Amino acid sequence: MNSKLSDRVLAAILDSTTTLFGLKRQTSHRIWVNILSILLWGILGITTIVGFAPTAFALDYNKEILIEADFSGRDLTDSSFTKANLRQSNFSNSNLQGVSFFAANLESANLQAANLSYATLDSARLIKADLTNAVLEGAFAANAKFDGAIIDGADFTDVLLRPDEQNKLCKVAKGTNPSTGRDTRDTLYCP
Numbered sequence: 001m002n003s004k005l006s007d008r009v010l011a012a013i014l015d016s017t018t019t020l021f022g023l024k025r026q027t028s029h030r031i032w033v034n035i036l037s038i039l040l041w042g043i044l045g046i047t048t049i050v051g052f053a054p055t056a057f058a059l060d061y062n063k064e065i066l067i068e069a070d071f072s073g074r075d076l077t078d079s080s081f082t083k084a085n086l087r088q089s090n091f092s093n094s095n096l097q098g099v100s101f102f103a104a105n106l107e108s109a110n111l112q113a114a115n116l117s118y119a120t121l122d123s124a125r126l127i128k129a130d131l132t133n134a135v136l137e138g139a140f141a142a143n144a145k146f147d148g149a150i151i152d153g154a155d156f157t158d159v160l161l162r163p164d165e166q167n168k169l170c171k172v173a174k175g176t177n178p179s180t181g182r183d184t185r186d187t188l189y190c191p
Contacts, residue, residue, distance in 0.1 A: 072110075113179075133178055141165075155180045156187040 059079040066081075069089045076091075080100040087105050092112040096119055103123040111126075113133045121141035126149050133153040142160050146169055153175035161169070170190035176183050 115179075133175075135177060135179055137180070151184060153177050154184050154187075155182050156184065157182060159187075161188075 059076060061084050062080050062082040063084060064081070065085045066089055067085055067087050069086065071094055072090045072092045073094060075095040076099055077095055078098040079096075081104045082100050082102045083104060084101075085105045086101075086109055087107045088109065089106070090110045091114050092110045094114050096111075096114050097117045098119060099116070100120040101124045102120050105125045106129050107125050108128045109126070109130070111129055111131050111134050114131075114135075116134055116136045116139050118138040119136070119140075121136075121139055121144045123143045124141070124145070126144055126146050128148040128150075129146070130150045131154045132150055134151075135155045136159050137155055137157040139156075139159045142162060144161070144165065146165055149169075149172075151169055151173055154173075155177040156169070157180070166188060170185065170188055173184045173188050173190055177187075
């Protein structure tokens with residue numbers, strides 16, 4: 001009888017050990033699946049972050065001397081260049097929406113195909129600046145100087161200009177903006 005009891009106890013212990021190790025194996029399998037899942041999501045997250053261009057942060061270049069600086073093709077949305085010296089700088093094909101160029105020196109600057117929508121150009125010096133195919137829609141340029149500026153194909157829709165500057169610009173205005181399809185002379189309300 002003792003041997004039958006010990007056989008039953010031994011069988012019960014073996015069954016419970018097998019179940020215990022089976023559970024350990026299942027638990028171990030679940031842990032590895034969770035770890036691999038977390039790693040996969042981490043890799044996908046990093047790939048997503050690296051794969052997309054970061055949002056532009058507004059930069060502050062106030063009162064800086066940036067003669068001949070190259071900002072071409074950059075997204076400088078809402079940045080500030082107040083009273084900066086940007087003579088002969090390159091802003092071609094840049095996104096300059098909402099940028100402040102208040103009292104900035106942009107003499108001979110390259111602003112070809114730049115998006116200057118809603119930019120502040122008040123008191124800026126755009127003398128001999130190249131604004132070919134630039135979009136200045138909604139920009140504030142009340143006291144800006146455009147003497148000798150190249151404005152072929154520029155879009156001045158809703159730009160606030162002094163009447164004397166508007167007359168100067170109308171004398172040289174020509175072309176159609178390739179982005180907006182608007183005629184430069186029409187956007188300046190030239191006679």
